[in-house]
Amino acid sequence: MNQKIVLILPAYNAAKTLIPFLKALPKYLFGAIILVDDCSSDNTYQIAKKQKGLLVYRTPRNLGYGGNLKMCLGLALDRGANVIIELHPDGEYKMDGIIPGLAKIKKGSDFVLGNRFKGNSKIAGMFWWKHPFIKLLTAIDNLILGTNIKDIHQGFRIYTRDLLNAVNFRTNSNNYLFSFEIIAQAAFKHTPIANVPISTFYKGKKRGASFKASIIYSLGTFKVLALFILAKLGLISRLFRKQGKVSQCPNCKSHYLVEQRLSISKFNIFFCKICLNGFTRPIPENMEVYYPPTYWYYVGWIGYIRKITFEFFQKRRKKWIEEYLPEGGDILDVGSGEGNFGKSLNGHFRVINIEAPFAKLRNQEVIRTDFLKWRPNQKFDAVCFWESLEHLDSPQDYLEKAYPLLKKGGFIFIEYPRYESFESKFFGKYWLHLDIPRHLSHLTEKGLKILVNRVGLTCLEETSILSLDYGPAGFIMSAINIFRSVGFIPLLIFSPLILIGFILQMVLSVFGESPIGLIVSKRK
Numbered sequence: 001m002n003q004k005i006v007l008i009l010p011a012y013n014a015a016k017t018l019i020p021f022l023k024a025l026p027k028y029l030f031g032a033i034i035l036v037d038d039c040s041s042d043n044t045y046q047i048a049k050k051q052k053g054l055l056v057y058r059t060p061r062n063l064g065y066g067g068n069l070k071m072c073l074g075l076a077l078d079r080g081a082n083v084i085i086e087l088h089p090d091g092e093y094k095m096d097g098i099i100p101g102l103a104k105i106k107k108g109s110d111f112v113l114g115n116r117f118k119g120n121s122k123i124a125g126m127f128w129w130k131h132p133f134i135k136l137l138t139a140i141d142n143l144i145l146g147t148n149i150k151d152i153h154q155g156f157r158i159y160t161r162d163l164l165n166a167v168n169f170r171t172n173s174n175n176y177l178f179s180f181e182i183i184a185q186a187a188f189k190h191t192p193i194a195n196v197p198i199s200t201f202y203k204g205k206k207r208g209a210s211f212k213a214s215i216i217y218s219l220g221t222f223k224v225l226a227l228f229i230l231a232k233l234g235l236i237s238r239l240f241r242k243q244g245k246v247s248q249c250p251n252c253k254s255h256y257l258v259e260q261r262l263s264i265s266k267f268n269i270f271f272c273k274i275c276l277n278g279f280t281r282p283i284p285e286n287m288e289v290y291y292p293p294t295y296w297y298y299v300g301w302i303g304y305i306r307k308i309t310f311e312f313f314q315k316r317r318k319k320w321i322e323e324y325l326p327e328g329g330d331i332l333d334v335g336s337g338e339g340n341f342g343k344s345l346n347g348h349f350r351v352i353n354i355e356a357p358f359a360k361l362r363n364q365e366v367i368r369t370d371f372l373k374w375r376p377n378q379k380f381d382a383v384c385f386w387e388s389l390e391h392l393d394s395p396q397d398y399l400e401k402a403y404p405l406l407k408k409g410g411f412i413f414i415e416y417p418r419y420e421s422f423e424s425k426f427f428g429k430y431w432l433h434l435d436i437p438r439h440l441s442h443l444t445e446k447g448l449k450i451l452v453n454r455v456g457l458t459c460l461e462e463t464s465i466l467s468l469d470y471g472p473a474g475f476i477m478s479a480i481n482i483f484r485s486v487g488f489i490p491l492l493i494f495s496p497l498i499l500i501g502f503i504l505q506m507v508l509s510v511f512g513e514s515p516i517g518l519i520v521s522k523r524k
């Protein structure tokens with residue numbers, strides 16, 4: 001086998017140990033050495049950058065061990081690695097496992113784990129209480145997973161490309177639990193796993209994980225074991241599904257922590273664990289076919305109901321704007337439709353409306369253009385994305401574009417369907433507000449805050465809104481979607497749903513779980 005061996009070093013606050021660690025490293029063994037710094041608070045990154053023969057990267061924000069490792073693995077796979085060795089530059093593990101580990105891979109193992117116990121049960125410097133605890137957990141894990149792993153909870157590993165192609169590792173946790181999840185995944189796929197003895201050297205204050213972290217980790221492993229048992233029984237959760245397609249996050253421009261979440265006809269929803277937002281792929285080439293003229297204006301009695309509903313929207317939005325800009329001001333409404341929001345405001349506000357170039361509108365005053373290329377000769381007190389940001393690919397680019405259009409102290413308002421809301425989780429792919437493929441982005445509260453901060457705005461308010469106009473529609477239509485998928489059922493049956501929808505909306509909003517959210521941010 002022609003092995004391309006890549007060494008990965010997930011690093012966090014390793015400034016003190018990095019240089020001696022690299023000195024001891026048998027560099028001739030590796031085709032490449034990749035270090036990813038997880039936004040350390042010390043100068044790990046700066047020190048690493050100066051080292052020869054090291055490919056140094058930094059995570060876009062502090063991700064945790066699993067997040068960092070996913071990025072390391074992704075980068076190694078990109079470089080064509082067949083065999084990936086993981087070592088931690090904190091010096092807790094020595095390097096005596098590498099050569100025997102590679103020999104195991106040659107003999108056909110796809111996954112190699114270090115073993116700190118190797119006959120003698122004393123481990124240099126480890127907390128005394130940890131030892132029997134680790135032994136007991138390992139025994140339980142092996143029993144359930146059907147493996148013979150000597151030391152499950154340790155940090156020296158060798159991965160093969162075959163293993164990483166077989167398991168859905170991108171869906172794993174961003175914390176330490178990653179390391180156990182991938183073992184359970186490997187066991188589920190009957191991957192040949194090998195053990196090699198490894199020496200450890202714990203010293204100083206750190207000495208591995210703390211008591212609290214160990215307990216949380218251990219509880220996490222029991223959850224993974226439960227999911228493993230369920231998967232064996234046929235109830236396969238995301239963790240044990242086969243690896244989905246891989247796509248690049250339009251905000252982060254990387255694929256390292258992107259997982260496939262849902263599949264709806266020919267479209268997929270991916271979720272990025274770096275910026276915590278989802279996106280739709282593929283993007284239809286002729287987007288305009290998904291926006292028929294009836295999307296923009298209202299006909300017949302359905303049109304009449306829609307018109308009333310949308311008037312509720314405008315009232316709510318008007319209240320928010322007046323709260324932040326009591327004196328009025330210049331407003332830019334991005335994705336304005338017919339410009340009804342602007343019409344609802346009083347004379348203290350001057351509103352510019354913008355819509356997509358292909359929009360079939362009656363109102364000729366609405367500017368139809370690509371916002372990213374648009375160059376106005378004025379600045380605004382507020383830029384509004386009223387349920388429009390989710391229609392755009394790469395919301396980050398749009399926020400970046402909007403930022404310099406704001407006056408100092410100006411606001412950006414974002415009203416959006418909350419992808420992480422209860423309703424969304426409950427209905428899954430049947431959720432009305434996924435609106436595939438018109439919704440190219442699937443935004444979360446945390447995710448929007450990350451994007452807003454990235455472009456330099458300060459987040460002032462984030463809320464989930466009680467929406468008695470639009471909210472119940474989401475519930476009713478999502479429920480109808482489910483019934484539609486099993487066959488036609490007369491509309492009459494759905495009338496109780498309207499009442500349930502209203503009640504559900506009120507209950508959810510009490511718990512801050514309404515499907516619609518608002519984020520207000522400010523230019524410094």
Ligand SMILES: [Zn+2]
Pocket residue numbers: 249250251252253272273274275276277
């Ligand atoms: Zn992202």
